[in-house]
Amino acid sequence: MAVLVLGRPAVRVGGVVRHPARRMVRILLGVLAVRANRALPLEWIIDALWPVRPPASAAANVRNHLAELRRLLGEVDPDGPGIVTSRTGYVLAADPDVVDVTQFQALLAEGRELRACGADAAAARCLTRAVGLWRGPVMAGAPVPDVVRPDVTVLDEQRLCAIEDLAEVRLALGCAFDLVPALAGLVVEHPLRERLWRNLVGALAAAGRRTEALAVYHRLVRVLDSELGVAPSAATAELYEAVRRDRRD
Known part of the structure; x- marks a missing residue:
């Protein structure tokens, strides 16, 4: 079984994905999963579900939504994750590999440790x-x-870091050329994230598209100058020079 929140909130068992029918329950599943294994006070949950003007029945409504979510989790897997009531609030109690948020963070940490040890593959x-x-x-x-x-916000940052780490380790392994489309889209979404640009330059060069790689570098120079008034870092400039020399040779 898996609790999914990196995307539309849902639970999955086998190949079957089930989404809570009601919007409030989907939000509740999302916030519980984002903070899995941490107690959330009732007042905190009320603020999450009704940020502007909670109804007088908010506490009762929360308990009803929790009951619906408990039923969903129990129907999917009676022995899987559950919502526990503690003295300090409500907890989505689940093993780290059951909730996609905690599984992602564990895999990111493990990948970085392996890379630091030189185990690139x-x-x-x-x-x-x-x-x-x-x-x-x-x-x-x-x-x-x-x-x-x-x-x-932290999760979004970690996702971008994971993509950047993956691009760099695959470049080191000589197999990052298929990342070009994803990286090209990401530099449009995050134009001030220089590491993504550097990964794209490297991936294009690895694919033999050196002229495009140099053009991407010059785009980065213009973006950084116009938006921040700075030049690319030494690491990016060194990559550019290596690609330029390689094309000339």
């Missing part, structure tokens, strides 16, 4: 699995409550 496999857990934005299709927005 194993690191690439680990990071590929981590990136592959993302089916879309966190809590896709549901509004992200302000109370979990910092957590979501």
Whole structure:
């Protein structure tokens, strides 16, 4: 069984994915999963579900939504993750490999450790699995409550870091050329993220598309100059010079 929130909130057992029918329950599943294994006070959950003006029946409504979510989890897997009531609030109690958020973070950490040890092939496999857990934005299709927005911001940053780590380790292994389309899209979405640009230059060069790689570098120079008034880092400039020399040779 898996609890999914890196995309539309859902639960999955085998190949069957089930989405909570009601919007409030989907939001509740999302916030519980983002903060899996941490107690969320009732007042905190009320703020998440009704950020502006909670109804007088908010506490009772939360308990009804929790009961519906418990039924869904129990129907999918009676021995799987569950919602536990503690003295400090409500907890989605689940093993780290059951919730995609915690599984992603564990795989990212493991991939980085493997890379630091020089085990690039194993690191690439680990990071590929981590990136592959993302089916879309966190809590896709549901509004992200302000109370979990910092957590979501951290996850979004970790996803980009995972993609950058994966691109670099696959470049080291000589097999990053198939990342070009994804990286080309990401530099449009995140134009000030220089590491993505550097990965794209490297991937294009590895694919033998050196003229395109040099053009991408010059685009980066213009973006950084116009937006931040800075030049590319030494690492990016060194890559550019290596690609330029290689084309000339």
